[in-house]
Amino acid sequence: MGPLIVYEHISEYTNLLMAFIIGIGFGFVLERSGFSSSRKLAGMFYGYDTTVLKVFFTAAIVAMLGLLFFSLFGWIDLSLIYINPTFLWSAIVGGAIMGVGFILGGFCPGTAFCALSIGKLDALTFIGGLVIGVVLFTEGFPLIEELFYAENMGTPTINELIGISRGTFGLILILVALGMFFVGEWAERKFPREEY
Amino acid sequence: MNKEQSTKYINPYMGGVLLGLVLLTAFYFSGRGLGASGAVKSVVVASVETVSPSHVESTEFYQNYKASHSGGPLKDWLVWEMLGVLVGGFISGALAGRLKFKVEHSPKITSKVRLVFAAIGGILFGFGSQLGRGCTSGSALSGMAVLSLGGFITMAFIFGTAFALAYFARKLWI
Numbered sequence: 001m002g003p004l005i006v007y008e009h010i011s012e013y014t015n016l017l018m019a020f021i022i023g024i025g026f027g028f029v030l031e032r033s034g035f036s037s038s039r040k041l042a043g044m045f046y047g048y049d050t051t052v053l054k055v056f057f058t059a060a061i062v063a064m065l066g067l068l069f070f071s072l073f074g075w076i077d078l079s080l081i082y083i084n085p086t087f088l089w090s091a092i093v094g095g096a097i098m099g100v101g102f103i104l105g106g107f108c109p110g111t112a113f114c115a116l117s118i119g120k121l122d123a124l125t126f127i128g129g130l131v132i133g134v135v136l137f138t139e140g141f142p143l144i145e146e147l148f149y150a151e152n153m154g155t156p157t158i159n160e161l162i163g164i165s166r167g168t169f170g171l172i173l174i175l176v177a178l179g180m181f182f183v184g185e186w187a188e189r190k191f192p193r194e195e196y
Numbered sequence: 197m198n199k200e201q202s203t204k205y206i207n208p209y210m211g212g213v214l215l216g217l218v219l220l221t222a223f224y225f226s227g228r229g230l231g232a233s234g235a236v237k238s239v240v241v242a243s244v245e246t247v248s249p250s251h252v253e254s255t256e257f258y259q260n261y262k263a264s265h266s267g268g269p270l271k272d273w274l275v276w277e278m279l280g281v282l283v284g285g286f287i288s289g290a291l292a293g294r295l296k297f298k299v300e301h302s303p304k305i306t307s308k309v310r311l312v313f314a315a316i317g318g319i320l321f322g323f324g325s326q327l328g329r330g331c332t333s334g335s336a337l338s339g340m341a342v343l344s345l346g347g348f349i350t351m352a353f354i355f356g357t358a359f360a361l362a363y364f365a366r367k368l369w370i
Contacts, residue, residue, distance in 0.1 A: 003227030010225065012271075018225045019273045023280020025218040026230055030281070031288035033211030038300055038314070042369040044355075045362035051208045056337060058212020059219060063229075063341035066220035075224070082228045084330060084339040086346030091335075094328020095350040098321050099357025103365045105317015108332035108354075109325060110232035112318070113278055117285030119297040122314040129318020130233070134240045136319070137326035141257040148327060157343040169343060181209075193370070196302075 002076040027114050036115040038106030038122060039196040045103060047191035050184030057177040064170055088151035105129065204292075219341055226273060229338020232281075233325035235274040237261075242269045274334075304367050313368055 001007055005015045033055050034040045043049025070076040102108060107115060107126045115123035137144070159169035205211075219230055241261055245252040252258040269275045289295045301310035325331035328350050330339070336354060339347015 002224040004225050006227045015226055016271065016273065016276045018221075019276035020280040020283075022218060022222050022225070022230070023277035024284035024287070025221070025280075026215070026277065027281030027284025027286075028288045029206075029211055029214045029218060029284075031285040031294075032206045032292070033208060033215070034205040036285060036289065036294070039302070039369060045358050046366065046370050048370070051205075051211075054208035055212040055215060056332075058209050059215035060337055060340040062213050062216025063219040063223065063338075064343065066216065067223060067341065070220075070224065080227055081223055081342055083342045084335055084344040084346050086344065086349070087329065088346075088349070090327050090329065091346045091349040092353055094324045094326070095335075095353025096357045097324030098328060098331065098350075099324075099354045100361060101317040101320030101322075101324055102332075102354060103317075103358040103361045104368070105314050105321060106369070107314070107317065107321075108232070109236065109321060110230070110278075110281065110331065110333040113232065113281045114285040117282045118289030118294050121297060121299045122301070122310050125311045125315040126318035126321075127236075129315040129320075130236050130322035130325075131240060131318075132315075133319040133322020133324070134233070134237050134326055135244070137323050138237070138240065138244070138257055138261075144327065153345065156345045158345045158348050159343055161345055166343065196370075 001074065002070065003080055006077075006080045026110070027117060030111060030114040031118060035111040036118050036120060036123075038115065038120070041108075041111060042103070042106045043193070043196065047187035048193040048196070050188055053180060053184045057180065061170070061174055061177055064173070068166060068170060083155040083157065085155050086153040087149060088153060090148050090150065093147060101133075216341075219338065222277075222338075223341070228273065229334065229341060230277065231274045231330060231334030231338065232278060233322065233331040234334060235269075235272065235278040236322065237326065238265065238269045238272040238275050241265075302367065302369050304370075310368070 004010045034051055040049050041052055044052040071078045105126050107123060109130055112123045112126045159166050222230055241258060299307040299310055301307060328335055332354060335347055336351035340351060
């Protein structure tokens, strides 16, 4: 039964080794999908390349369905999986600040490390910026503490909130994603770019 | 295989399936999703402590962080995962013939402008990811996979804000 670390089927050191191996898979897939290119990532916001949308939502759905199946097979205890807590205001404001960073910088943290690994120098200055941004947060924490902890909602899942089952919400998410993929394919034909 | 074929990217839907399986593996083994910004934070806190131990000693934020992350960066799951990302990205880039020192930018701007805006974007992303309790990987992608409300909200605001401002930043990209 998983998660293996929680049930102590693997040691803490094996867990860190797995983190490294999982990271290799993560970096490999990101690079192979083109996430090492900032202009490919930014294409999402101009319609000429919607790879981000396709990879991101496909991945979220595959992992979500995988968890659901593993749970039904008795392979994993969903109650032991980390669920990100929801603090409403920090999620909104933090997300919006990250959005500004995305459109100006062209990377997110994970893709910047991926891009750095193949020699992108703009990824290097992005990562330098990340360090500065994190220091600004840790040093300025008392000033933003109130916002950081405001509207603590615990760890609600979106399906519980709406009052439907995990599977039903999954189906809705798949249909929404298919609709977005359709729009993405349309946008790529409408705003094509040969070279970027 | 000629050069053009060897540099082609994988089909994005296939890439998504593979990324989803990597994420599922993380849940199965470690009970947690992927992340990136948390690794930066772990290294930052350790660096601040090296530079000024007394400052860390007297600052509540660092003390709380250290209490919940004993062992430092070398015992941090995300740090090892991000080291793996560097290796995995390098292997993929090497196999595809994409290893090259390069500043990628729109023909309308210079390399210098690109480097400066990348740094500004990094600062905002670094700060925002700490406020939002995770970045695109840790909060949005992993959060959505476990159906966390916060994950969906963060995802919507990252992409929504970027879309809303895309017009003003168009010179940087197209």
